[in-house]
Amino acid sequence: MIVRIATEGQYELLENDVETLNELDNQAVAACQQDDEQQFKDTFRRLVEYVRSHGQPVDDDRLEASDVIIPPPDTSLEEAQAEFTGEGLIPG
Amino acid sequence: MPGMSGRMSTIVKAKISKLLDRAEDPGETLEYSYQKQIELLQNVKKGIADVVTSKKRLQLQEEKLRQQLVKLDTQARQALAAGNEELARTALERKNVAQTELQSLDTQLGQLEQQQQQMTESEQKLRTKIEQFRSKKEVIKAQYSAAEAQVRISEAATGVGEEMADVGLAMQRALDKTENMKARADAVQELEAAGTFEDLTALGPGEDDIDRQLKQLSSQTEVDAELEKMKAELGGGSGPAGELGAGSGSGAGSEAAAGSEAGVPAGDAAKAGEPPAPSEGQAS
Numbered sequence: 001m002i003v004r005i006a007t008e009g010q011y012e013l014l015e016n017d018v019e020t021l022n023e024l025d026n027q028a029v030a031a032c033q034q035d036d037e038q039q040f041k042d043t044f045r046r047l048v049e050y051v052r053s054h055g056q057p058v059d060d061d062r063l064e065a066s067d068v069i070i071p072p073p074d075t076s077l078e079e080a081q082a083e084f085t086g087e088g089l090i091p092g
Numbered sequence: 093m094p095g096m097s098g099r100m101s102t103i104v105k106a107k108i109s110k111l112l113d114r115a116e117d118p119g120e121t122l123e124y125s126y127q128k129q130i131e132l133l134q135n136v137k138k139g140i141a142d143v144v145t146s147k148k149r150l151q152l153q154e155e156k157l158r159q160q161l162v163k164l165d166t167q168a169r170q171a172l173a174a175g176n177e178e179l180a181r182t183a184l185e186r187k188n189v190a191q192t193e194l195q196s197l198d199t200q201l202g203q204l205e206q207q208q209q210q211m212t213e214s215e216q217k218l219r220t221k222i223e224q225f226r227s228k229k230e231v232i233k234a235q236y237s238a239a240e241a242q243v244r245i246s247e248a249a250t251g252v253g254e255e256m257a258d259v260g261l262a263m264q265r266a267l268d269k270t271e272n273m274k275a276r277a278d279a280v281q282e283l284e285a286a287g288t289f290e291d292l293t294a295l296g297p298g299e300d301d302i303d304r305q306l307k308q309l310s311s312q313t314e315v316d317a318e319l320e321k322m323k324a325e326l327g328g329g330s331g332p333a334g335e336l337g338a339g340s341g342s343g344a345g346s347e348a349a350a351g352s353e354a355g356v357p358a359g360d361a362a363k364a365g366e367p368p369a370p371s372e373g374q375a376s
Contacts, residue, residue: 004254006104007210007262009217021101029099060220063228063251069105072265083103 002058003051004066005073011055020050021068028080037077044080048073129222132256136215139263140208146270147204149277150197157194161187200273207266214259225252 001018004010013021024047031039047070058064071080164187171180225248232244 004258006258007214007265025100060217061224063221063225063248065247065250065254066105068101069254070101071104072261074265080100083100 001067002064003055003068003070005048005051005070007072007074010058010062010064010066011051012058013051013055017050017054018068021047021070024050025070032077032080035077035081040077040080044071044075045073126222126226129218129225129252129256132259133215133218133222136211136218136259136263139267140211140215143204143208143211143266143270146274146277147201147208150201150204150273153277153281154194154197154201157190157197160190161194164190196276200276203269204273207269211263211266214262218255218259221252221255225249 001013001015002010003013028040028043031043164183168180168183228248229245232241
């Protein structure tokens with residue numbers, strides 16, 4: 001499966017890495033909802049680090065859409081929170 | 093997508109897809125899409141130039157602050173040597189502000205450096221993908237039936253489209269940060285203009301308050317110097333001057349002032365271009 005860290009690039013991960021990604025992702029969302037900045041930072045950093053360390057960078061000449069896209073590594077709590085109320089870093 | 097249920101990535105993915113759907117209108121010609129890719133590349137280049145400009149500006153500011161640090165430090169030493177602890181303290185306070193500002197400039201410069209690096213890499217990556225897309229498109233057209241080619245080309249276009257959206261996002265973030273730094277740089281400039289770091293407000297061309305006060309002091313110190321010399325000739329014994337070297341905290345001031353009674357801070361006075369002058373610490 002291909003995971004993109006937004007603003008950074010794509011990584012190829014194993015299918016069963018998805019469990020860990022989901023777990024960390026949802027923990028980050030929970031921290032967001034509890035307005036817990038430290039918890040959000042820690043969890044989100046672990047999520048990004050997991051992708052970097054378990055993934056193989058996708059070659060630049062491969063043209064594939066990502067299965068998963070996680071926000072930019074420097075996403076702040078405020079930005080992540082805004083993401084859930086519609087006014088996020090990605091207009092949509 | 094294999095069982096992805098993370099809410100955050102799902103939302104981000106959905107948004108990017110939506111962005112792409114809007115951009116990748118099926119009726120849109122490939123040439124038009126190629127045109128947009130080139131435009132984006134040009135935008136990235138402009139963005140990089142913008143970051144470089146901000147970087148240069150910060151570097152200039154940093155250079156200026158460094159000069160002011162040296163100047164304020166010298167002024168503090170001169171003031172102390174002349175026994176005006178109050179003035180020395182003011183100079184040191186300003187030096188402190190300038191130093192803090194310098195550190196924050198350093199951090200910002202590091203961030204800009206990173207941004208430039210990241211944008212340059214993004215540009216390279218996007219360029220490669222666009223080239224790849226271009227050649228792949230031709231190969232697909234030659235190898236497949238029109239209908240099949242349409243599907244495959246659109247797959248490749250999605251890959252490039254996602255990259256474009258991502259580079260666009262990266263650039264937006266980098267430029268926002270640069271914008272913030274510009275605002276900060278402006279604020280620093282205002283502080284400078286207000287004389288926070290430098291001229292304890294210049295009264296004549298190239299002459300600031302500390303310079304002026306030092307000049308006033310020097311005539312007094314000349315008298316003091318003569319007096320001290322006489323004292324030394326008569327009495328013989330004299331201890332070393334107070335430590336003037338520290339110059340980085342308010343504590344050094346009183347220490348030096350206390351020591352000034354005993355001796356001649358010849359080195360510092362000479363540096364200041366004044367006759368070697370001890371001081372009784374009462375000049376004001």
